[in-house]
Amino acid sequence: MASASWDPDAPDLQRTVAFRDLRAAPAIAACREAVAVAPRLRRLSFQLGRAYDRQGANPEAYRAYLQAAELGSGAAKVNIGILYRQGRRFEKNDAKARAWFRAAAEAGIPEGMYCYATALDNGLGGAPDGALAKAWYVKAAQRGTAKARDALMRLELDGTGTGAICD
Known part of the structure; x- marks a missing residue:
């Protein structure tokens, strides 16, 4: 529901979703449940971050992306950088x-x-x-x-x- 085509951790490139097409509310619910089951699977935290990001909940997106980045997700590092660059509902730096x-x-x-x-x-x-x-x-x-x-x-x-x- 929130997998990015450019994320090397995406399990199935045929089932990715463009950011503009991401349905935030159902993706957040599904990703939160998935993270609860497998908290060490970085792609799930990254996808949760994308869903929060799409919703505009940037502090929550940052926390999810940071968890993914700490687990080694390079894609999450890109999106944290974007949050800082854009500075919308988040620190601009x-x-x-x-x-x-x-x-x-x-x-x-x-x-x-x-x-x-x-x-x-x-x-x-x-x-x-x-x-x-x-x-x-x-x-x-x-x-x-x-x-x-x-x-x-x-x-x-x-x-x-x-x-x-x-x-």
Whole structure:
């Protein structure tokens, strides 16, 4: 009910749901029950976080994502970074967003690689670094992230500050 197609822990890529299509209330109920049964299964906490996130309950989403991240979920690290970057009903902190994106990128999550590259490209939470942004965009693109290829092209043509965002 709340599995993301870009989460490497997703058990069945044929049964994922886009964030905009996620039905928060039933997903929260199902995920809370699943987490209660298997609290060490990180994908369940990540999915619970997505469901809370979709509902706009960002402090609850953060707690669920943090539990998943502590269990090793790179996907949860990406979404924690997004919570900090957006700052809606949550603390806005670009430096923390960048740090979480970096952790996800270093964990090998293509979406995390893209998000970290956007932070480096646009100076989110620190100084821009075009060379490092390019390296991470390339890594994300090599792993199938189409939006990374687009951002890489803009970076190569126009330099840093492409405006590419992770959300």
